[in-house]
Amino acid sequence: MTRILLKNKLDDCIVTWRNAGYSVLAPVKRNEMGSFSEVQKASDMSLDLILPERTIKDRFFPQTEPMIRYKISKQQIDTETMTPPDTKSVCFGVRPCDAAGLEIDDPLFGWDYKDQYWFKRRNNSVIVTITCTASDDFCMCTSVKLSPESTKGSDVMLRPLSNGNGWQVETITERGKALFDSVSVHLSDEKAETAALAQVPVRFNVEQVMEWLANPTSFESQFWKDIALRCIGCGSCTFLCPTCHCFDIQDEGDTYNGIRRKNWDSCSFANFTMHTSGHNPRNTQSTRWRQRIMHKFNYYRGKFGVNSCSGCGRCTRQCPVDMGITETLQAISNLPR
Amino acid sequence: MGIQEQYRSEAASLLSSGEVKLVIGFGAGSTADRRRPLFARTGEEANRFVLDASCIANLSTYLLTEGLLSDGKKVGIFLKPDGIRSINILIAEAQLKPDQVVILGYAIENGQLTALEGRSVADFNGVNEKIRSLALPPAVQQDIERLEAMSPVERFQFWQDQFSKCIKCYACRQACPMCYCRRCIVDVNQPQWVNTSSHTLGNFEWNIVRAFHLAGRCAACGACDRACPVNIPLRLINARMGREVREAFDYFAGESTDQKPVLASFSKDDPETFIL
Numbered sequence: 001m002t003r004i005l006l007k008n009k010l011d012d013c014i015v016t017w018r019n020a021g022y023s024v025l026a027p028v029k030r031n032e033m034g035s036f037s038e039v040q041k042a043s044d045m046s047l048d049l050i051l052p053e054r055t056i057k058d059r060f061f062p063q064t065e066p067m068i069r070y071k072i073s074k075q076q077i078d079t080e081t082m083t084p085p086d087t088k089s090v091c092f093g094v095r096p097c098d099a100a101g102l103e104i105d106d107p108l109f110g111w112d113y114k115d116q117y118w119f120k121r122r123n124n125s126v127i128v129t130i131t132c133t134a135s136d137d138f139c140m141c142t143s144v145k146l147s148p149e150s151t152k153g154s155d156v157m158l159r160p161l162s163n164g165n166g167w168q169v170e171t172i173t174e175r176g177k178a179l180f181d182s183v184s185v186h187l188s189d190e191k192a193e194t195a196a197l198a199q200v201p202v203r204f205n206v207e208q209v210m211e212w213l214a215n216p217t218s219f220e221s222q223f224w225k226d227i228a229l230r231c232i233g234c235g236s237c238t239f240l241c242p243t244c245h246c247f248d249i250q251d252e253g254d255t256y257n258g259i260r261r262k263n264w265d266s267c268s269f270a271n272f273t274m275h276t277s278g279h280n281p282r283n284t285q286s287t288r289w290r291q292r293i294m295h296k297f298n299y300y301r302g303k304f305g306v307n308s309c310s311g312c313g314r315c316t317r318q319c320p321v322d323m324g325i326t327e328t329l330q331a332i333s334n335l336p337r
Numbered sequence: 338m339g340i341q342e343q344y345r346s347e348a349a350s351l352l353s354s355g356e357v358k359l360v361i362g363f364g365a366g367s368t369a370d371r372r373r374p375l376f377a378r379t380g381e382e383a384n385r386f387v388l389d390a391s392c393i394a395n396l397s398t399y400l401l402t403e404g405l406l407s408d409g410k411k412v413g414i415f416l417k418p419d420g421i422r423s424i425n426i427l428i429a430e431a432q433l434k435p436d437q438v439v440i441l442g443y444a445i446e447n448g449q450l451t452a453l454e455g456r457s458v459a460d461f462n463g464v465n466e467k468i469r470s471l472a473l474p475p476a477v478q479q480d481i482e483r484l485e486a487m488s489p490v491e492r493f494q495f496w497q498d499q500f501s502k503c504i505k506c507y508a509c510r511q512a513c514p515m516c517y518c519r520r521c522i523v524d525v526n527q528p529q530w531v532n533t534s535s536h537t538l539g540n541f542e543w544n545i546v547r548a549f550h551l552a553g554r555c556a557a558c559g560a561c562d563r564a565c566p567v568n569i570p571l572r573l574i575n576a577r578m579g580r581e582v583r584e585a586f587d588y589f590a591g592e593s594t595d596q597k598p599v600l601a602s603f604s605k606d607d608p609e610t611f612i613l
Contacts, residue, residue: 031498032568053567054504063504064534137368230374232398234508236566252532263533266506271524320512320564321394322366322373 002189005158006166009186010042016183017090022126025059026092027052036091047093050136051312055242056091056098057105060121061264063239067117067249068260082259084120090179092128096150097141097312099129101242103153107304108245117262126179129154130167135198138313140326142200146311149197156180159194168194204329206297206307212332213298219290223335227328228286230321235266237315237324238292243308246272267291293328340450341388344415344441349380351413357439359405360413361396362386374399388415390448395558397423398514406437413439418453419558421461422468422591423514426554428458429596432517435459458594469589473557473576481576496541502567503540505533509571510547512564515554522546548574553582553599556591 005013014024018040026045028037034052036059039045046052071078102122109118132139132148141147151157155176158167169187171177180187212218238244248265251258265272268289273282282288300308309325316324348360364375364385372391376399377383397420399405400412416424421442427433435458442453442461455461472478484492507523510516523531523543531546532539555575562572582588585608588599 031502033502035502064536064539229376229399229402232508232511232564234511234564235504235506236508236564239504239506240566248533250529250533252534261534263535264504269507269524271526314566316367318566320508320560320566322371324367327367 002191003169003180003184003187004161004166004190004192005169005180005183005187007042009166009188012186013183014039014041016186017179020088020182022088022090024090024092025056036094039092045093047130050132050134050139051095051098051314051317053240053314053318055101055240055312055314056094056127057101057242059089059091060102060118060125061105061109061245061247063264065117065262066259067262070251070253070258070260072256084117086120086124088124088126089121090126090128094127094129094154095132095312096129096146096148096152096154097139097310098242099127099153100141100146100150100310101153101312102127104243104306104308104310105245107306108300111304126155126175127153128156128158128176128179130158130160132198132200133160133195135200136313136317138317138324138326139198139200139311140203140313141311143203143326143329144206144307144309144311147197148200152310162193162195164195166192168192200311203326204333206329209329209332210297210301210307212335212337213294219294223332224286224290225284227323227331228284228289230323231268231285231289232321233268233270233285233288234320235264235268236318236320238266238268239264240314240318242310242312242314243296267295289328293325293332296325297329340443340452341386343452344388344443345383345386347441348377348383348386348413351439352377352383353380356411357413358408358410360386360415360441361399362413362415362441363388363392363394363396386415388443388450390445390450392443393417393445394563395420395423395512395514395556395560397427398512398560400424400433400438401427401514401517403519406433409437411437411439413441415441415443417442417558418444418464418468418471419556421453421464422471423556423558424458425465425468425591425594425596426556427514427517428594429591430554430598430601435594462593465591465593468592471557474559477559477572477576480570480573484573484577497537499569500540500544501537502569503535503544504567505535505540505543506566508564508566509561509569512560513551514556514558514560515551516547544569544571544574548578551575552578553586553588554590555579 017024023038025036026039027034027049029046034049035054036056066082069080109115151172155173157170160167169180171180246265247262250263251260274280296308316326351357360377362375363372365387366373370391396414428435438458439456444451531542559572586599
């Protein structure tokens with residue numbers, strides 16, 4: 001016997017959670033874009049999307065985040081640290097790849113300095129993931145050793161029932177268990193069949209890729225120049241990535257009054273590594289694209305023991321020139337050895 | 338012989354004869370309906386070119402890749418009429434030398450491809466004459482009419498909803514052949530003229546800066562729109578700016594290579610209604 005959450009009970013759960021002080025976030029398609037937004041009721045949710053355009057990462061590491069308000073006068077300098085509000089949230093309907101992205105980024109944000117913005121939100125959130133019963137041509141979780149049912153980063157795993165009426169509930173963490181214990185009156189205990197998982201083909205051999213990247217001669221390979229010809233140097237792949245985490249600190253305002261902000265930055269941009277002197281160590285798109293691949297499948301693993309890719313495929317899916325991780329890693333797998 | 342085979346073999350002979358050093362065209366993409374830019378340097382590579390009704394991207398943006406044309410050698414490129422229009426604007430703005438471009442022109446009408454006569458920029462005067470009458474896709478035209486019918490308050494709300502989605506990835510700028518500044522104003526940071534923050538106000542700033550900079554320069558190819566990863570209908574802004582310029586100056590960007598850029602030139606007859 002397993003616990004079942006029926007779709008027609010979801011509204012009751014939302015009410016219970018909201019009454020307990022949670023804001024409920026879910027994929028919402030609005031103005032032709034899917035993103036995780038606050039919902040009041042189940043019908044606000046777009047749970048049929050394979051993936052929303054925007055990741056759940058945005059809710060933990062927003063594209064622009066105020067950090068310090070400053071005011072400078074002749075007499076004194078006033079600063080006020082701005083931290084995210086102490087709201088608890090339920091992230092409902094996250095896909096396994098997006099949930100894994102959060103866990104992949106945890107060591108980065110907690111490595112030498114614990115990023116209070118990230119961890120305050122992480123500690124206040126419960127990730128309720130729904131396994132994937134559909135995938136598209138760009139999904140590649142299985143290529144990076146995850147799957148449509150991997151629990152990495154999830155507090156609760158929901159498995160869609162084959163009759164389409166609801167989900168089987170599997171709690172993973174204490175936090176997830178507590179969240180669903182709070183709505184146990186709305187759950188049913190019955191035997192129900194779960195729908196078949198999406199079949200996501202393995203699109204590249206990640207071990208082979210990692211081995212090639214780790215070879216010092218690969219750094220100067222002509223491969224980078226050839227593949228990066230096509231890259232137009234926008235930041236779409238990095239900003240839609242569930243694991244990309246680079247940011248820049250900017251003061252917005254004037255000398256006397258303003259806000260210091262943490263804004264997303266992208267290794268695809270020419271400005272990213274521009275030195276004050278004017279020298280740019282990554283002065284071509286090929287060196288920037290190389291950095292992106294090396295960072296995800298070589299450096300990050302070296303430092304934190306995990307690749308910085310959870311296989312969502314947004315980089316290729318939304319790339320203006322049909323270029324992303326999959327295609328690059330396939331090309332690396334196919335290089336003559 | 339179909340147009341794809343014809344252009345494959347033309348590209349191959351341009352490359353093997355040494356007339357061009359590179360041909361920029363389309364290759365197969367990651368799915369059946371996607372095409373991706375393909376760069377051929379040898380006759381053999383030219384055999385991988387694909388040309389069909391899915392080849393809608395405007396490849397002319399690649400011509401301004403830093404250093405590509407600095408050796409004075411020629412480059413071949415697959416272009417639709419909107420791409421040819423882009424080239425005309427770039428030549429008028431002194432960003433391209435006409436003799437460095439060999440055009441493999443094609444048009445797509447009702448899903449059917451036809452080859453366009455001519456190879457050098459000067460050969461396309463016939464296409465240029467028709468540029469003024471090039472209609473926008475019906476869906477775009479409908480969206481324009483829907484926007485025009487709105488009250489200013491509704492329209493502002495529409496753009497606020499759209500721009501609040503923007504993440505400042507600059508895919509619109511990077512995909513646009515007219516955004517060729519080596520250092521865009523938003524990337525100038527000594528001082529930082531435009532804030533980098535991607536909040537709604539910052540997103541308005543960016544999108545309005547871009548709209549102003551494209552007024553009278555847009556080839557209406559829709560590259561910005563297609564590039565946007567969060568589906569902002571950017572071409573609607575540029576279409577409106579194009580209309581303003583047409584009505585004020587009877588100017589239609591990209592009709593010929595010897596146009597004087599409308600907002601960068603002066604005429605005694607220019608309307609001066611804005612001068613108090």
